[in-house]
């Protein structure tokens with residue numbers, strides 16, 4: 098369905114032209130399938146420059162798949178995975194991580210998408226007790242599902258505590274680029290440099306067509322990964338077309354400029370919305386998401402032109418999520434805000 102360019106999701110955007118060009122450039126001759134090709138070698142080299150030399154990188158089809166296979170490599174079926182109640186893997190992956198790993202997800206209530214060491218502690222009362230699933234992994238999302246961002250120190254605290262307790266740290270980095278831009282860091286400073294063991298690294302939400310990567314900083318974890326990846330149907334045969342995309346976004350600062358635009362546009366959108374007294378911004382705008390409370394009586398009219406998702410609602414208002422993308426423009430924001438004002442003031 099064609100729709101008004103809006104703010105429903107960074108998944109609704111298209112693909113950056115440089116990425117399309119990279120796919121086209123990879124579309125010649127035959128190369129060996131399943132990753133034994135020059136495009137994949139080049140992309141892995143770029144990943145090493147961005148994340149550090151001592152990593153194992155695997156390209157997969159999607160974000161849910163990346164989380165599920167990464168977690169499978171980190172756990173046994175009697176383990177538990179600790180994450181925020183708001184985590185994508187808990188709310189929106191149809192239980193894929195549980196199905197693939199056999200693990201129980203232990204969730205921590207969170208108002209802003211983040212978790213802390215205290216929250217993790219609340220799930221560690223039965224370590225060593227055979228009647229309880231044994232926590233093995235802590236998973237955090239960066240940037241979070243609420244558009245907030247963990248600082249490097251916050252990640253380091255979680256990693257240190259997890260390791261002290263014999264646990265591993267996984268990051269769902271579907272929007273890691275937005276977090277790095279927000280913090281003014283590179284990728285290494287918020288992953289390998291602060292104790293992260295494994296990462297689901299997103300490409301699709303930041304200008305790629307499809308494809309994500311699973312990166313292991315603790316390389317021992319990836320020793321059986323090739324079997325896990327294939328069995329879980331996450332081994333792309335024409336891998337060069339994912340690799341070529343990652344090569345493009347990791348070249349010439351493209352990932353940074355795309356995420357910077359998305360973050361900047363989210364801030365601008367939030368500022369504009371703050372000028373409408375009936376609308377209230379509910380979360381800190383630290384990456385490319387804006388959460389806003391809108392009185393429900395206006396929603397049907399707004400949705401006649403703009404599609405977006407409701408996160409929560411009560412009798413009177415809906416908390417909606419608005420996302421900016423690599424290709425969001427000031428004109429998009431002006432048109433949306435003007436339309437909102439028209440509807441609200443009518």
Ligand SMILES: Cc1ncc(COP(=O)(O)O)c(C=O)c1O
Nearest residue numbers: 159160161162185238242269271
């Ligand atoms: C934080 C986060 N993780 C993982 C995913 C999963 O990505 P996919 O839809 O490619 O499975 C999403 C998708 O929206 C996401 O927002």
